[in-house]
Amino acid sequence: MIKILQVGLGPLGQKIGxxxxxxxxxxxxxxxxxxxxYIGKDTGVICGLAPTGVIxxxxxxxxxEGNQPDVAVLSTVSDLKRISxxxxxxxxxxxxxxxxCEELSFPWDCDPELANxxxxxxxxxxxxxxxxxxxxxxxxxxxxxxxxxxxxxxDTVEVNRFQDAQFRRLPFQQKIGAGLSLxxxxxxxxxxxxxxxxxxxxMQLIADxxxxxxxxxxxxxxxVVAEEEIQSKAMTILKGYARGVSQIGKAYSNGExxxxxxxxATVGESESFDEVVIKGKPxxxxxxxxxxxxxxxxxxxxxxxxKQILRVPPGLKTMADIPLVSYFQ
Amino acid sequence: MIKILQVGLGPLGQKIGxxxxxxxxxxxxxxxxxxxxYIGKDTGVICGLAPTGVIxxxxxxxxxEGNQPDVAVLSTVSDLKRISxxxxxxxxxxxxxxxxCEELSFPWDCDPELANxxxxxxxxxxxxxxxxxxxxxxxxxxxxxxxxxxxxxxDTVEVNRFQDAQFRRLPFQQKIGAGLSLxxxxxxxxxxxxxxxxxxxxMQLIADxxxxxxxxxxxxxxxVVAEEEIQSKAMTILKGYARGVSQIGKAYSNGExxxxxxxxATVGESESFDEVVIKGKPxxxxxxxxxxxxxxxxxxxxxxxxKQILRVPPGLKTMADIPLVSYFQ
Numbered sequence: 001m002i003k004i005l006q007v008g009l010g011p012l013g014q015k016i017g018x019x020x021x022x023x024x025x026x027x028x029x030x031x032x033x034x035x036x037x038y039i040g041k042d043t044g045v046i047c048g049l050a051p052t053g054v055i056x057x058x059x060x061x062x063x064x065e066g067n068q069p070d071v072a073v074l075s076t077v078s079d080l081k082r083i084s085x086x087x088x089x090x091x092x093x094x095x096x097x098x099x100x101c102e103e104l105s106f107p108w109d110c111d112p113e114l115a116n117x118x119x120x121x122x123x124x125x126x127x128x129x130x131x132x133x134x135x136x137x138x139x140x141x142x143x144x145x146x147x148x149x150x151x152x153x154x155d156t157v158e159v160n161r162f163q164d165a166q167f168r169r170l171p172f173q174q175k176i177g178a179g180l181s182l183x184x185x186x187x188x189x190x191x192x193x194x195x196x197x198x199x200x201x202x203m204q205l206i207a208d209x210x211x212x213x214x215x216x217x218x219x220x221x222x223x224v225v226a227e228e229e230i231q232s233k234a235m236t237i238l239k240g241y242a243r244g245v246s247q248i249g250k251a252y253s254n255g256e257x258x259x260x261x262x263x264x265a266t267v268g269e270s271e272s273f274d275e276v277v278i279k280g281k282p283x284x285x286x287x288x289x290x291x292x293x294x295x296x297x298x299x300x301x302x303x304x305x306x307k308q309i310l311r312v313p314p315g316l317k318t319m320a321d322i323p324l325v326s327y328f329q
Numbered sequence: 330m331i332k333i334l335q336v337g338l339g340p341l342g343q344k345i346g347x348x349x350x351x352x353x354x355x356x357x358x359x360x361x362x363x364x365x366x367y368i369g370k371d372t373g374v375i376c377g378l379a380p381t382g383v384i385x386x387x388x389x390x391x392x393x394e395g396n397q398p399d400v401a402v403l404s405t406v407s408d409l410k411r412i413s414x415x416x417x418x419x420x421x422x423x424x425x426x427x428x429x430c431e432e433l434s435f436p437w438d439c440d441p442e443l444a445n446x447x448x449x450x451x452x453x454x455x456x457x458x459x460x461x462x463x464x465x466x467x468x469x470x471x472x473x474x475x476x477x478x479x480x481x482x483x484d485t486v487e488v489n490r491f492q493d494a495q496f497r498r499l500p501f502q503q504k505i506g507a508g509l510s511l512x513x514x515x516x517x518x519x520x521x522x523x524x525x526x527x528x529x530x531x532m533q534l535i536a537d538x539x540x541x542x543x544x545x546x547x548x549x550x551x552x553v554v555a556e557e558e559i560q561s562k563a564m565t566i567l568k569g570y571a572r573g574v575s576q577i578g579k580a581y582s583n584g585e586x587x588x589x590x591x592x593x594a595t596v597g598e599s600e601s602f603d604e605v606v607i608k609g610k611p612x613x614x615x616x617x618x619x620x621x622x623x624x625x626x627x628x629x630x631x632x633x634x635x636k637q638i639l640r641v642p643p644g645l646k647t648m649a650d651i652p653l654v655s656y657f658q
Binding site: 019022023025134138142143145146147148149150151152153154209210211212280281282284285286287288289290292293296297299300301303304305319320321322323324325326327328329 | 348351352354463467471472474475476477478479480481482483538539540541609610611613614615616617618619621622625626628629630632633634648649650651652653654655656657658
């Protein structure tokens with residue numbers, strides 16, 4: 001039984017808590033959240049489960065008092081600077097960490113100083129730290145990287161994640177900018193609220209493993225425009241308005257385009273899939289039909305990684321550094 | 330630069346040697362082969378390359394004299410009993426081992442005593458040992474296992490490797506029993522020369538990681554019969570004769586069929602593909618279109634694994650125990 005400390009009980013933390021409750025082999029033994037409306041409440045209830053007797057605390061020390069967890073699941077923020085202090089605090093308690101922080105998935109290029117600092121205090125504390133999720137963490141980095149295992153030569157790596165949001169909930173449709181005028185889309189884009197975080201980190205992880213020195217990366221966000229009026233269950237999208245977002249990451253080495261990652265989520269996409277295309281010897285074209293549901297997958301991979309992190313030497317790791325993560329029961 | 334000791338220069342060893350010659354970052358520094366016609370010859374020439382000055386020797390000590398390799402690539406035999414002595418001999422020299430021995434890919438269930446013995450002397454020697462290849466080693470075990478990383482629940486795992494041998498070389502078509510009468514097919518099957526080695530090991534690796542106790546496994550070899558005369562480039566297959574082989578592995582836990590692996594290679598297969606079908610939460614259906622060329626892939630994954638094995642703690646490992654294997658340059 002793996003005893004989990006949950007840090008962060010936002011929507012993702014709650015889903016993870018629910019998944020812990022559904023599974024054998026893992027249990028939430030402590031929980032921390034800064035949101036005052038959760039403090040003092042039962043973690044199980046907040047996660048939509050029966051009461052578990054585990055009370056949400058506002059500090060780590062209060063949460064783990066009398067019950068040392070095996071692994072911390074840290075699902076608070078996406079950016080490295082804000083999460084590093086939280087990691088340090090947990091590390092000092094000697095608890096290995098699996099985090100959903102996107103920028104933690106491969107921080108070595110974007111912020112080598114902070115990555116090295118996290119690595120150093122993880123090693124001092126004798127614990128391993130890893131950032132994971134469906135994307136970044138799997139579909140656009142670890143999975144294509146693993147598919148190159150059968151290649152004698154790799155020239156380029158391309159990953160395509162296309163999602164039809166037609167039947168997704170309204171918040172998801174809004175998240176991808178569906179229904180916005182192009183001006184509103186541009187404003188949301190400038191505000192940074194349309195961007196999928198982690199595309200650059202995914203490219204850097206792949207490049208690192210392929211041995212490609214990247215001199216330049218791009219991360220382009222653009223609207224996908226409705227060519228006619230579209231009626232989804234949740235909204236009407238006028239002709240000329242955005243029906244979703246397309247985000248393209250490109251990475252160049254020696255003047256050549258080596259990695260292209262495309263993440264496109266729209267209302268009215270013709271099909272959903274996750275595809276990896278490797279050009280090399282041999283070529284590999286792998287496709288997951290209907291794609292991988294991101295909500296389920298991120299919560300699941302966090303728990304599946306929690307088992308492997310126990311077997312990993314101390315330090316800041318990536319999904320490519322640790323033994324193969326898999327489901328377990 | 331990873332310095333490789335090649336042990337075994339049969340067709341697969343030669344291909345690996347050729348691939349080493351093609352790549353940066355790896356070089357053959359020593360070679361051992363028992364076949365008298367190779368001893369004393371230049372390894373490069375035997376592998377179809379320019380002479381390298383590395384002379385094939387008949388003993389390990391003669392081969393590595395004055396040049397300690399980083400990793401041994403052991404491509405001699407498929408069965409565990411015959412390879413264990415070779416592993417022990419290499420381990421005693423302190424050299425980590427990547428082997429193409431199929432039964433080594435997951436020997437813990439079929440021969441736990443010998444698996445434990447190999448694990449013990451690897452640990453005593455301070456080196457890691459792993460068995461790999463395209464299959465077993467990747468397509469039917471490590472890859473489906475990794476795909477479950479995004480699953481909150483896994484009910485069943487199915488892998489389908491279908492290959493159209495229409496345009497493959499005559500030896501491959503003969504290997505899969507194409508053109509044989511059903512009596513001849515049965516004889517070849519009884520002689521054990523039609524069987525793909527490793528199906529059971531692949532199922533055991535998956536089950537081990539999923540946490541499924543297997544009470545029963547099956548490994549069924551049967552002919553695929555030509556319903557009409559088939560003309561391939563290499564042969565004519567009469568109606569009623571075998572056009573290839575279908576091998577099905579089934580694994581049961583608690584009376585339920587949990588794993589089904591189908592490896593079918595025929596002349597006239599409608600398409601080639603490698604498919605993983607996971608039933609659970611979520612379902613995952615992943616397909617590599619046109620399939621993975623086994624000859625290329627096995628040699629490539631051996632070299633790609635040679636880099637990772639250097640980072641692994643001592644002992645007998647599986648492809649699921651070691652950090653993600655990938656191409657590198």
